[in-house]
């Protein structure tokens with residue numbers, strides 16, 4: 001049975017970085033499955049790597065995708081060693097300034113899509129396999145001005161931590177990755193020309209560093225991967241300070 005790594009969001013940013021890193025570092029993986037909507041970008045990624053890749057150019061926010069994906073899993077019957085759920089997007093702005101389709105798209109991609117992927121793939125995972133889910137430091141508290149995105153990432157974080165406990169008896173380990181701002185296409189989409197909050201540039205991380213840390217945390221069976229001291233401190237603050245106080249400070253930070 002071929003050993004496979006499945007990466008959603010493989011066309012760009014941290015998903016793409018994961019594909020390149022798995023290709024270089026994991027000789028035990030026979031094939032990488034690349035999932036995202038832009039086929040041309042996935043073709044570029046396939047050309048970048050040495051391992052065989054299966055391109056699945058699909059929109060994971062569409063329920064119909066799951067029937068097609070289930071069929072692929074049944075046909076290929078892979079041994080999935082790694083599932084990386086990196087597909088996702090955010091939109092900055094007040095809730096009632098964002099179109100309903102965009103708000104629902106965030107929930108469908110970041111929550112429904114990720115949940116469906118995990119649910120379909122688990123039956124194809126054996127002992128000593130890994131699931132890596134991209135949450136965000138936005139998962140740690142509610143965020144006015146980024147409310148739906150932060151809520152979807154709280155869902156990912158909560159789900160990942162619970163699943164890690166449920167699945168450890170099967171030898172499947174789940175890590176939630178919670179980076180602060182990372183330089184990728186994410187902000188081009190999330191800000192769509194809006195002014196960036198000053199602190200995001202100050203704490204902007206490099207995607208290679210975030211991905212390397214996530215991989216090493218996953219190998220070490222850690223349920224959380226938080227890159228960099230500033231985000232670790234932020235996480236501690238969100239645990240010790242009342243959220244009412246944090247929400248008060250956000251008013252000034254997000255100006």
Ligand SMILES: NC(=O)c1ccc[n+]([C@@H]2O[C@H](COP(=O)([O-])OP(=O)(O)OC[C@H]3O[C@@H](n4cnc5c(N)ncnc54)[C@H](OP(=O)(O)O)[C@@H]3O)[C@@H](O)[C@H]2O)c1
Nearest residue numbers: 009011012013014036037038060087088181182184185186
């Ligand atoms: N960058 C940050 O500051 C940051 C911080 C914390 C957490 N995160 C999270 O990290 C993950 C990776 O983000 P990134 O920074 O690498 O952003 P990115 O460069 O914009 O990559 C997002 C990926 O998701 C794919 N995608 C989006 N919607 C999709 C859909 N409906 N169906 C299939 N694929 C879809 C995109 O591909 P297509 O357009 O080709 O479909 C792309 O490959 C996301 O979950 C994001 O929320 C990002």
